[in-house]
């Protein structure tokens with residue numbers, strides 16, 4: 001095969017990077033409206049419950065307590081106990097009940113207090129929700145949204161801090177969404193609730209309280225985002241960062257820092273982990289010739305591994321000037337102590353460092 | 362001395378006790394040996410009835426002390442610990458409650474990240490551990506710090522764990538409150554609810570195999586009893602004939618979910634018969650009742666090599682954890698009503714009536730304890746955090762090459778960005 005991978009062309013590249021003017025491509029938001037991710041999720045459920053009688057929420061503490069993280073705030077009051085149901089502490093029980101309710105025509109939103117506890121229920125998610133449509137040859141569909149916080153929160157150690165993006169994405173039959181900001185959260189959750197297939201919707205506790213600008217269009221009751229489409233959060237020509245959820249925030253911050261030394265990174269917010277919008281990634285790599293994937297989950301068989309493999313199998317491979325690099329969480333269970341936790345999670349300077357190394361500057 | 366009379370009674374009672382752990386029940390005459398594999402006995406009837414459980418009378422609650430700290434008159438064959446033991450039990454309760462206050466407040470001030478108090482459940486914890494043998498293996502949920510303290514785990518060790526500092530036995534890896542100590546036969550706590558139940562049954566099974574005269578006790582909340590693992594644990598303990606005490610702390614709430622929304626049966630003991638498991642229900646705020654119940658339960662599980670479910674009725678007076686505000690889902694009146702039933706006060710009254718404790722003792726002990734705990738707190742808070750290399754240890758027995766590589770590259774990275782990292 002006739003192609004070369006050029007690891008060591010730093011001089012030429014450094015020059016181009018320096019010559020290129022900083023292109024300020026950050027999307028300007030006209031309206032100055034702000035919304036937290038929590039409110040975005042809450043309003044999405046509210047809209048869809050109003051729109052469709054069949055939609056209901058179940059899970060631990062979702063009703064009277066407004067949800068462990070207050071995502072379902074006010075919905076019990078508005079829709080009553082028929083449609084917002086507090087369950088006993090039995091994940092395997094309420095996930096199974098959600099599957100059965102979906103099979104019989106309702107549209108459950110099944111909240112896990114955190115996705116770490118979805119492990120108690122995973123048989124229903126994988127063996128039933130994901131596979132039933134196929135096994136019944138299309139006769140029985142299971143329109144459920146399994147949602148809740150995923151990945152590392154702060155100071156809650158190994159059993160509360162795992163990212164399940166790679167786990168659920170591996171399974172055909174599921175759609176897996178991992179939103180970053182309020183627009184994502186609202187548009188994608190509404191889409192997930194309307195979707196005829198089971199959707200795993202991975203939120204992030206640390207983003208719930210974050211405010212993001214939001215437009216009138218996003219607030220419209222009919223606003224939905226397409227599942228399976230990534231979004232370019234920031235334009236850049238020198239290197240592509242591809243990330244999801246909290247990783248997008250890190251990527252944007254790293255891009256900002258790099259910009260001050262004349263490196264313009266393109267940041268792709270995956271939004272959906274399955275289906276994966278590989279075309280957007282390929283098109284970006286064809287222009288930038290460099291790519292780093294960023295995620296808080298583990299490296300082994302992670303989302304970055306999948307992206308890397310798909311790039312190798314695609315046209316983009318021939319456009320790479322350097323190997324794909326994954327910036328991920330460390331390959332260890334999450335430690336508790338803050339100094340160790342910081343070391344176990346990808347930080348902005350890890351990304352900056354990796355980008356500079358890749359670009360040879 | 363507590364009283365000579367009671368001590369004497371104690372000796373006699375122990376003998377009595379040994380004979381009577383087998384419970385009897387009335388069996389009507391038309392019971393036959395079963396021909397069905399699925400049931401043990403047959404009782405045919407010609408009247409079609411629905412067995413409506415709400416019509417059954419509730420399982421009684423065993424209690425010894427009334428609210429004023431008096432021993433109920435018709436209490437027969439009970440065991441009263443010796444005076445030193447009684448005082449140790451009382452002091453442990455007070456220690457636990459003072460420690461709770463200090464650590465709870467310290468979390469409010471941002472000194473530690475998370476804490477869970479034991480308020481209201483001191484009698485259930487101390488009464489149970491006091492009646493066990495020191496080498497009985499404990500699996501706990503998270504609201505059992507008193508069990509560890511009573512066994513000699515020091516407040517320093519407990520605070521080191523909460524700070525995740527360099528002296529934490531868990532080396533800063535596990536969340537605050539997730540204590541564990543091999544020396545105290547206390548298995549490190551695990552966050553996902555109820556996983557400790559089948560695991561405890563597994564340990565009890567291995568004790569049975571080893572014939573080492575140990576049993577397992579597993580603590581769990583009435584909320585945790587809803588998990589599928591609880592069913593698995595009960596059924597396996599019964600079918601494998603395991604020497605295990607299932608100790609349910611029925612404290613009325615699972616975070617915000619009141620027990621009457623958690624299940625509809627008569628508490629947790631009502632599950633026993635379904636699994637063929639013996640049960641005791643006890644007043645969890647009465648330390649003597651819990652103590653006696655656990656001794657009886659231990660004898661039963663050891664002598665019969667059978668499981669037993671013990672349900673301690675109590676009340677979680679504190680918030681679920683420092684992430685919770687319970688006034689959002691329960692009334693101040695309700696909390697107040699229960700603070701009048703403080704299990705520590707109830708026990709104190711008994712000790713006072715028997716001249717084993719007085720107000721001066723109380724003040725002295727509380728002051729001394731506070732002083733010591735504050736000192737330990739300051740020391741624990743100032744200790745260094747574990748070395749960052751600790752992050753890579755104990756993933757496997759031997760550290761694999763890829764992690765060694767990561768460790769080296771992290772070392773380079775940290776020296777490059779030394780201003781971002783503390784190097785302690």
Ligand SMILES: Cc1ncc(C[n+]2csc(CCOP(=O)(O)OP(=O)(O)O)c2C)c(N)n1
Pocket residue numbers: 060089091113117120504552553554581582583584585586610612614615616677681
């Ligand atoms: C599998 C799982 N689901 C949910 C949780 C979240 N959670 C932690 S404690 C708790 C309540 C448990 O209540 P209970 O068993 O009654 O114990 P208590 O807090 O009253 O002592 C819940 C729901 C968890 N830790 N694990």
Ligand SMILES: [Mg+2]
Pocket residue numbers: 582583584610611612613614615616677
């Ligand atoms: Mg409880």
